[in-house]
Amino acid sequence: MPDDDAIRCDACPVLCRIKPGRTGACDRYGNHDGQLVRLDPHIVLDRAVSRGESVVPFLEREQEWDGSLVTGRENFVTAIGAGTTYPDYKPAPFIISSEVQGVDMVTVVTEGIFSYCGIKLKIDTDRNLGAETNLVRAQGEAVGHVTTSEYGSQMLSLGGVRHLTGGSRKEGTVTCDTLLNLGNGKAAELTIDEGATVIVQAGKAPIVGGVQEKRMRVGCGAATIGMFAKQWLHKVDEVVVVDDHITGVLSEHQAGKLLGVPETGIKIKGRRSTPGRYFQVAEPGTAWGGTNIQDPLSILKSFNPRKAWPGLRLLMVSTTGEHYAYFELDEAFNPMEKDLPVSLKEPVARIKENCEPALCTVLFMGGAGGSLRAGVTENPVRLTHSVRDALTRVSCGGAPVYVWPGGGITFMVDVTRMPENAFGYVPTPALVAPIEFTLELSDYAALGGYVDHVRSLESMMSDERRRHLSAHGNNPWPLAPAKTRRET
Numbered sequence: 001m002p003d004d005d006a007i008r009c010d011a012c013p014v015l016c017r018i019k020p021g022r023t024g025a026c027d028r029y030g031n032h033d034g035q036l037v038r039l040d041p042h043i044v045l046d047r048a049v050s051r052g053e054s055v056v057p058f059l060e061r062e063q064e065w066d067g068s069l070v071t072g073r074e075n076f077v078t079a080i081g082a083g084t085t086y087p088d089y090k091p092a093p094f095i096i097s098s099e100v101q102g103v104d105m106v107t108v109v110t111e112g113i114f115s116y117c118g119i120k121l122k123i124d125t126d127r128n129l130g131a132e133t134n135l136v137r138a139q140g141e142a143v144g145h146v147t148t149s150e151y152g153s154q155m156l157s158l159g160g161v162r163h164l165t166g167g168s169r170k171e172g173t174v175t176c177d178t179l180l181n182l183g184n185g186k187a188a189e190l191t192i193d194e195g196a197t198v199i200v201q202a203g204k205a206p207i208v209g210g211v212q213e214k215r216m217r218v219g220c221g222a223a224t225i226g227m228f229a230k231q232w233l234h235k236v237d238e239v240v241v242v243d244d245h246i247t248g249v250l251s252e253h254q255a256g257k258l259l260g261v262p263e264t265g266i267k268i269k270g271r272r273s274t275p276g277r278y279f280q281v282a283e284p285g286t287a288w289g290g291t292n293i294q295d296p297l298s299i300l301k302s303f304n305p306r307k308a309w310p311g312l313r314l315l316m317v318s319t320t321g322e323h324y325a326y327f328e329l330d331e332a333f334n335p336m337e338k339d340l341p342v343s344l345k346e347p348v349a350r351i352k353e354n355c356e357p358a359l360c361t362v363l364f365m366g367g368a369g370g371s372l373r374a375g376v377t378e379n380p381v382r383l384t385h386s387v388r389d390a391l392t393r394v395s396c397g398g399a400p401v402y403v404w405p406g407g408g409i410t411f412m413v414d415v416t417r418m419p420e421n422a423f424g425y426v427p428t429p430a431l432v433a434p435i436e437f438t439l440e441l442s443d444y445a446a447l448g449g450y451v452d453h454v455r456s457l458e459s460m461m462s463d464e465r466r467r468h469l470s471a472h473g474n475n476p477w478p479l480a481p482a483k484t485r486r487e488t
């Protein structure tokens with residue numbers, strides 16, 4: 001039976017009918033006395049500019065707006081809480097004019113619904129998380145895959161339209177939930193097929209198999225040899241830096257050769273790449289240098305007795321300095337473990353000192369599609385060209401984005417530079433992310449923008465639904481004329 005008091009939300013394709021006092025399926029919209037309202041506050045960023053007052057991170061300075069259009073403070077209306085345009089041909093929810101350095105500017109804001117989106121996750125760890133292309137799961141559902149490792153970090157690619165829409169309903173829902181949590185700065189537990197379980201959170205250390213990672217490697221094994229060879233000279237006869245990718249051997253490495261380190265007769269298992277650089281000394285794992293070995297001697301073959309000598313001093317160390325062991329050869333050329341000599345304590349500590357804190361980095365990546373671009377101009381390709389020509393600045397909750405070269409507007413943003421809880425979702429399923437386009441008013445008119453819908457910044461400020469936050473101190477201020485941006 002139809003409920004006459006219910007109203008239709010048309011902010012996404014779900015088209016919820018919402019009864020009085022209730023919310024829609026995504027909890028973003030509600031029926032308030034017969035009015036469709038966006039329930040979360042609409043976020044406006046403040047920047048203190050008078051007297052060179054420093055800008056503090058917004059999370060430390062959340063405040064109530066005092067009602068004045070402040071002197072010495074600039075405001076930027078973000079898309080967080082602004083609402084969504086659907087279907088595509090309608091103008092964006094807010095198109096706001098402001099004057100900056102004598103130039104009339106326009107910011108078009110909307111909460112975009114992203115089906116084509118995902119997260120690129122950088123996890124600083126040497127511990128092997130799983131083989132490339134293996135599936136990444138959350139709550140047992142496939143939500144992404146392992147992609148190519150980077151220097152000192154392992155990379156996961158999560159989300160994407162195939163997991164959001166191409167699998168089962170549960171796969172899509174769990175994928176959306178995982179992206180939402182990570183985008184909003186929350187933790188997520190991920191399990192890699194035939195690999196590790198890892199807890200990840202933007203800006204926090206990863207927890208791999210229940211162990212919190214502390215440091216990311218200073219370099220590969222061979223690079224570590226090159227960096228610290230001089231500091232080991234005369235304190236030890238041989239150094240092996242154990243690494244799942246490239247294990248380094250001091251006496252064979254070019255650094256050792258140039259420093260006059262004599263041959264030691266050491267022999268390493270694995271595949272020799274170039275002098276002093278060995279691949280595949282063991283299987284990948286979560287022990288020494290990202291290998292599966294607990295005993296470093298397991299990667300050595302017998303010493304060559306014609307070159308080795310009793311008493312030869314051998315240091316074995318991992319790429320983070322987390323694992324190390326010291327040996328001396330006995331009369332039969334067998335390595336015997338001994339306490340680390342005092343003279344080697346500092347060189348080992350130096351490796352650790354050069355390892356930066358291990359963190360998780362969460363980059364949201366999305367493609368601005370029809371509703372976004374058509375909400376800005378009736379001729380969407382002109383917006384793409386305007387972004388390409390650097391006339392239009394794209395921001396995400398006020399945070400700077402990297403726009404990929406090539407066609408379309410495909411961008412990435414570091415979620416830690418955005419206000420907290422900037423992301424939402426709709427049950428299609430898809431992510432909802434804020435996006436703002438800022439350009440000069442004259443350029444906006446030239447690209448066929450909805451100039452009839454432009455409203456002043458002042459007219460926005462009187463609405464009590466807006467919440468003011470201080471701008472993130474490390475972000476460039478998003479409201480700057482293109483000419484100024486090009487000059488800086």
Ligand code: SF4
Pocket residue numbers: 009010011012013014015016023024025026027028029426427
């Ligand atoms: S899911 Fe949310 S945005 Fe979509 S129609 Fe329902 S209330 Fe509106």
